[in-house]
Amino acid sequence: MFLRRPSIILSILAFATVALAQSRTLLNVSYDPTRELYKDFNAAFVQHWYDTTGERVRIRMSHGGAGKQARSVIDGLEADVVTLALAYDIDAIGEKAGLLPEGWQSRLPNASAPYTSTIVFLVRKGNPKGIRDWDDLLKPGIGIITPNPKTSGGARWNYLAAWGYAMQKELGDLTKISDPSKADEVRAAEDKAREFVTALYRKVPVMDTGARGSTTTFVQRGIGDVFLSWENEAFLAVEELGPDKFEIIVPSVSILAQPPVTVVDKVVDKRGTRDLAEAYLEYLYSPIGQRLAAKHFYRPYQPEHADPADLKRFPEVSLFTIDQVFGGWQRAQAEHFNDGGVFDQIYRP
């Protein structure tokens, strides 16, 4: 029946190509929880770019679990910029597809992280199970929601935060990890950390592929008692779905999560968008970018630019970095998340 009217198909195709050819575009491939941030930020940037250059541009977005998104870029999704959950996934784009140089992370300030976050607990209103800190997660009868670390960046931060907590508890002082004379003590602590994480993942009833999927599982479907979440994602869930339903619990120790951003060199050079892509990322570091990050519950790199009212929402928490405990993303990934790594050994669905 469609065959009789090829003109309709042709006009649809023509329309599609015209719409694409109109102006320069930029594709930002990002991870799950940044949807709301980039919706606002893109509008601000498009206006800013128009005001300074007179050119109208369009920012296109793609969201998904960070691992999956990196995989898509490796497989040919033409991202001008990637704004992912963790450095390892961007490293993978450089290694597996050669789309960006090795030293990409030093191109922008703060290890290319214009905003940071951490891992907190989201619990149901009134905290009926009395969850205050990491140890409480192992109390009997508690269901923990966290996504799959194989596919989700947030989930990897969750896992590393739990591991780091156990190390901190055993060692008391994380600087011992880099001290060769304390190697035995560190090894014993690692065994304890492994036990802790094993017990924790036994209590996970549903493992989604991305952070947002897990939020929906916990919030919409009402499964589990505590949700290990990005701080920004937890704030958003509380805001969107009612402060009368959920509470954020900040543990004694957590990890400093740095979601980095970078230009994908091969793609921007091919598409002729380097100037636009670089300006886009720099704008994230500008006062407006920093203010929007704080507004959307990310901890800004330069808090002085943010609205003090937004900053007040972030509780004080003692944070350790991935370099301190794991010696960087490459090592953390190889030891814990690659096939046959610690996560594969401890997790039995």
Place this chain on the structure above:
Amino acid sequence: MAGTVSINLASGSRAQAPATRDAPIVRWTLIAIALGFLALFLVLPLVVIFAEAFREGIGAYFASFNDPDALAAIKLTLLTAAIAVPVNVVFGVCAAWAITKFKFPGRSLLVTLIDLPFAVSPVVAGLIFVLVFGLQGWLGPWLAEHDIKVIFAVPGIVLATLFITFPFVARELIPLMEEQGTEEEQAAMTLGARGWTIFRRVTLPNIRWALLYGVILCNARAMGEFGAVSVVSGHIRGETNTLPLHVEILYNEYSFVAAFATASLLAVLAIVTLVLKSLVEYRVRRQIARAAIGEESS
């Protein structure tokens, strides 16, 4: 799903005798269980979709479609179906024609291959395309060099949909054309008709209802496919999101009314498909019955 017609048809024209002599209570219990099951697993979800979609009133419902991303998703879904359905009609008719009217080596292999998309998980089907057309895949470097985009663009979505909806038309036509045999075509040939005329004047009228039935199923699947399309889509808003993918995105963005409103579009499509399917099924059954009677009397 596609196999059901041929199964139903065998018993369709025979006189009905009571299958069992069970007590009425047994019969009614069984009927109640079946209906209860149906209500719980088919009707209830449908009701939920519409209840959620209209939760904030008709205005909010229609506002959901006014969003540029939603319109783009609708447009892309229609475009995909507009390409996938005609292509699979042509392929399905050719395949069914070849299989039922000729004997050639590899015939049964072809029949088996047509069913492949039913046997393969849609996600795997999508990954096949990534492996072939992806930047790290077989054709990837060549495609990149010539700046041709297949996956993470509209062509990839159309290809994945084509693959998934491949068997629908052929699967509907083969049993019917097998039943009808080749006598009418042979008669036409002795009267001097040529290939295309035979097809147009003899074969096509004979198979038209089964063909339409195949088209309806093919269209429903083309518009509703999620798994394979999700793998090759790249999820670029307003560009490579089809309706089912758009539903997922809206749901994940806490836009529940819009998500269910969009889902209700797909549900309406499903209901229309069901109604059309029942109508056409009735016509196909009559046609096959007629073909069978014709065979017996000859």
